[in-house]
Amino acid sequence: xxxxxxxxxxxxxxxxxxxxxxxxxxxxxxxxxxxxxxxxxxxxxxxxxxxxxxxxxxxxxxxxxxxxxxxxxxxxxxxxxxxxxxxxxxxxxxxxxxxxxxxxxxxxxxxxxxxxxxxxxxxxxxxxxxxxxxxxxxxxxxxxxxxxxxxxxxxxxxxxxxxxxxxxxxxxxxxxxxxxxxxxxxxxxxxxxxxxxxxxxxxxxxxxxxxxxxxxxxxxxxxxxxxxxxxxxxxxxxxxxxxxxxxxxxxxxxxxxxxxxxxxxxxxxxxxxxx
Numbered sequence: 001x002x003x004x005x006x007x008x009x010x011x012x013x014x015x016x017x018x019x020x021x022x023x024x025x026x027x028x029x030x031x032x033x034x035x036x037x038x039x040x041x042x043x044x045x046x047x048x049x050x051x052x053x054x055x056x057x058x059x060x061x062x063x064x065x066x067x068x069x070x071x072x073x074x075x076x077x078x079x080x081x082x083x084x085x086x087x088x089x090x091x092x093x094x095x096x097x098x099x100x101x102x103x104x105x106x107x108x109x110x111x112x113x114x115x116x117x118x119x120x121x122x123x124x125x126x127x128x129x130x131x132x133x134x135x136x137x138x139x140x141x142x143x144x145x146x147x148x149x150x151x152x153x154x155x156x157x158x159x160x161x162x163x164x165x166x167x168x169x170x171x172x173x174x175x176x177x178x179x180x181x182x183x184x185x186x187x188x189x190x191x192x193x194x195x196x197x198x199x200x201x202x203x204x205x206x207x208x209x210x211x212x213x214x215x216x217x218x219x220x221x222x223x224x225x226x227x228x229x230x231x232x233x234x235x236x237x238x239x240x241x242x243x244x245x246x247x248x249x250x251x252x253x254x255x256x257x258x259x260x261x262x263x264x265x266x267x268x269x270x271x272x273x274x275x
Contacts, residue, residue: 006047007096014040014064018101019071020268022219023259024078024090024210026109028226028248030059031256032067032263033076039065044077049092051079068264073097080206081135082183087209088137094213104158104222104268105214108259110248111178111204111225112187114196114234118227121251123258124174125162126154126223129208130200133182137209138216148216157269158222165262171254176201178225180208189233196231203231220269222262226255 010017017040025032033039044050044060052060063074075097079089097105111124118124138146159175166173179200181187187195187203195203202225211221228247229237237243 004049004092004096004099006049006092007099009047010042010062010064010096010100013042017064017071019064019073020101021070021072021104021106021263021266022097022102023072023074023106023263024108025074025076026078026107026206027245028110028228028252029108029256029259030076031252032259033063033074035067035256035260036063036065036072036074037067039063047096049096051077051089051093067260070263070266072263073100073102078206078210080183081133081209082205087135088139090210091137091213094210094217094219098217098219103219105210105219106259106263107207107210107221107223108255109204109207109223109225110228110244111202112229112231113202113227114179114192114231115176115201118174118176118201120227120229120247122174122227123166123171123255124176124202124225124227125159126178126207126225127159127175128154128177129211130177130179130195130198131208132179132195135182135209137213141216145216148212150212150215153211153215153221154223155220158220158266161266162222162224162262165265166258169258169261171258173224178207178223179203181205186239187232192231192233202227224255224259226251
């Protein structure tokens with residue numbers, strides 16, 4: 001494995017800490033950090049290869065601690081492809097988290113809905129994705145391991161657990177296929193119509209590169225979307241990043257509590273595999 005200075009920094013800050021679960025917080029999900037007990041906070045600026053936060057709503061800190069009895073490493077903020085044009089900005093964090101001991105990656109994002117049955121303020125568990133840009137963070141990797149199967153990229157067992165845990169709180173998790181759009185511009189109404197025709201249920205500008213990296217590293221993935229708006233042309237609302245953030249904030253408290261419950265009560269399967 002390549003040298004990972006950030007891993008050594010984490011190990012010095014939290015000796016012996018070996019979480020089995022990593023969490024990436026997108027827009028609207030930041031309140032989950034309030035649930036982290038005995039937290040050790042490390043700014044990304046102190047972690048070589050971790051992203052600099054350039055997007056509003058992403059604070060840029062790694063939180064190490066417990067949610068319930070579950071040891072977790074929580075990334076408050078991620079790198080998006082649209083920030084630099086590169087899609088491997090989360091490669092080092094994923095390698096570091098896997099090397100730290102994480103077997104499961106729980107991802108969150110804010111997304112637009114493409115279906116009337118998944119209205120704004122819904123929570124959706126991602127069942128699959130469509131990589132519309134057809135960009136991969138694995139370009140440049142060597143060996144046969146780069147040819148990662150993406151069947152069940154979003155682990156069925158973890159999805160079923162998440163739905164059951166949310167239901168106990170009285171929250172129904174919608175299910176759907178997430179379309180990755182590169183951004184940063186929002187999609188045109190014509191692009192939204194195309195995505196609907198191809199089977200997408202929601203759209204956003206993140207998550208897919210991290211899923212590919214996590215599967216390459218051997219982690220199981222669970223991903224949840226907070227629906228903040230309808231896709232372009234599907235409603236009269238004016239799309240903007242400010243609108244997305246305001247809607248994410250409006251639904252964030254419920255989303256974050258549901259996520260904390262899922263993290264606390266999830267049983268991590270005994271074995272992981274990239275096949």
